[in-house]
Amino acid sequence: MIVSSAFSGKKYAVLGLARSGLATIASLVKSGAQVVAWDSREEAREAALEAVQTCRGPGRFELADPLLIGLAGFDGVVVSPGVPLNRHPIADKAGAAAVPVIGDIELFALARPSLPAHRVVGITGTNGKSTTTALIHHIIDTAGIPTRMGGNIGLPILGQDPLPEGGVYVLELSSYQIDLTYSLDADVAVLLNITPDHLDRYDGFAGYCASKARLFAMQSADHAAVIAVEDEPSRQIAAGVPSRLVEVHSGEISPGDQAQWPSLQGPHNAQNAAAAIAVARALGLGEDTIAAGLRSYASLPHRMQRVAEKNGVLFVNDSKATNPASTAPALAAYPPKDGKPRIHWILGGLAKSDDLDDCVPQFANVKQAYTIGEAGPRFAEILRPVMPVDDSELLITAVRRAARVAEPGDVVLLSPACASFDQFRDFEARGDAFRAAVEALG
Template sequence: MIPVRGFEGRTVAVFGLARTGLAAARALMAGGAQVALWDEKPASRAAAQAAGFTLTDLSKAEWTDFAALMLSPGVPLTHPAPHWTVERAREAGVEILGDIELFARTVNAAPEHKRPKIVAVTGTNGKSTTTALIGHICAQAGRDTRIGGNIGVGVLGLEDMHGGAVYVLELSSYQLDLTSSLKPDVAILLNVSPDHLDRHGGMEGYVAAKRRILANQGKGDTAVIGVDDPWGQRICTEITAANRRTIVPISASKAMGRGVYALDGLLYDATGERAVEIADLKRARSLPGRHNWQNAAAAYATAIGLGIPPEEAAEHLMSFPGLAHRMETVAQIGRVRFVNDSKATNADAARQAMSSYPKFHWIVGGQPKTGGIDALADLFPRVEKAYLIGEAAPAFAQTLKGRAPAAECGTMDAAVAQAFADAQASGQEAIILLSPACASFDQFADFEDRGEAFRAAVQGLMTPAVKGVA
């Protein structure tokens, strides 16, 4: 745990008692603050009480008694409308912040010799893989590495800091909206495409939230920016003009005179006088596809920014074991391979997996995002058949009509069973790809729960003789 400094003897309201909120509460108390905890969900309140916390109904509290409101990132700050706790805090002149901001202030207040290195990763897609990949490289290079934020452990639940530690943090746009003083030694903006627009009031607000990761960098810091989309290109151009830090453009689609890029799976370092081939990423089994080549370029550039020798960074890049729910092969039954890409919660993320296979049986659907799967039309010819689940099934059936065979299956179990039957009947080698292009909350707790449901359904197909084959 990282004790939060700056609120000693004062009371901080904490709203939202899932992983982030409870970790923040413990860290605030460890730093000498008092906390007033609340959540609208009875189950969350019961879990907090079972963990030994005392609750305070914030709807009946005197808000002028609070030094700050620690808001969990899932709670609306501005759009579609501010949460009632946000309105109460603003009326009382109470500062609103998130757990990443609490971490940032604690780091900024520490003596110079105790301040760790901070790597912050954001982007619409690829955040988790890139965060884990950087953490893997740093750990293999002998650095005391902690990985958290929007992945794994909430940042304040990580082990306390010291001057030799490296914190590798995945940051969502929701978390960045609540952060103002984080100063990463290396900040990574992988890519930007439309997502969470309802929470940011449109694309402009979403881009502004992502861009906050770069706000406080200065001389000696490194910014790694993906330039394969127009928003990333623009941001890279604008911060290059400011010229306050080392800027490393990354690409998985084009050669560059300066930066780190991948062409046809070959990774090049062009940060020096000439481009040097670093690694053949096609040999990295856990990094398939162009989107993963961009992740690898970002991780390599970050490692160099942290002082890890290029040869060592490349070696550890190739040994990355991969992450669950991200183009993860969960099993193979005969000639049929099952790929779990449940983390693909929007069309752009699904595109990455779909582009990696010439033909596949596609399990798709859930709680649809703006635009649905219309943007994937150019990939529909690759779809042997689509198996539609969740709320999106009727609408997606209309989108696919006349362009790809589709069946409305409803549930994950039914989709997996039908896809397997069709794949077996083809007599060919086949891929069954779960890449939903949707949020999971209509049928599952989160994308991980959805991915585990896929895994369980696949396991249910397997006879004892073949179970565990992958």
């Protein structure tokens, strides 16, 4: 784990003891900090006690609810990104005590001066963050440079061992994580795109865009800003960093190039690849190394993941597509062949919107739709005038029915355009269920 003298003798409250919270308390206690931590779940509190005993640090630890104790004299309240600061009372409680509310990424930023010399790449955007983060990490690894991946993906960054000198930390950063960070000076900061999302946490869309822009406001003037300028909010942010801006566009990626990257199909992955290439160049990597990394990259689970090919039919798990804007590029990745559509589209779940407007330009690529979950009836009503629709209701039923009618060259695509919580614990569980259903086809 990351241990830093920056925390020695400091006092922190930690609210939320999931993976990042447990890594945070272990890092702080190991570094010699005094930590008060809390989670409403008893099993999480028990896990925290075990984590502290395992790390055996010089700091002190106790369980107590930050809302019920005085916070004067604390150096920070560390909260999970899932805590809605616009509604949670911890924000007012900490503010009254003049204590900053921060996240584990801010702690990492504070620890950086005590770590071996390194660089940081920070990636944000509404869609494509995870793929781009994993791709950049893979290209750096392909170059033989020590690298760690964390933030909103993989293991908590504080729980990972520090890199040796010359290493590169690659961080996926949600808007929530940026909101809780004040001093992360990324050597390369990346913005992929901005579309409306998480608006329950912000003062309108403008507030959400301002959160993304803060990643660049924290940078030194000589550090690179890689921004895909394909939507107006991103272009506005790009206009604020002209001296260090590297503009990218999916049109930079030719179909011939993309054909060599089996795990990076579709226009959205063209944007992801363009951003990753720009980052790799900013880090000084050679073109041959970049090309090798693009060719050998394997899809992340649940993100345009090629699950299987059976009887000439490709099955693709894109369960991470939880809104229509993130589903539209998946539909665009498989255009008609010989003038015939070939996508059997499985969609539905807990809808984030009542329409599929973002997907309309790609409807011609769909051979048949299979609706599931709570949004199924509404989506079937939208789609039935323009394509055949099967009211499957259940994911396993949709997979079986699609496999029964799909022909060689067709694609059975789970890209739900919805959250999963009506039928599944999360999008990972939904994607795992899709894989299991495909494997059960024999």
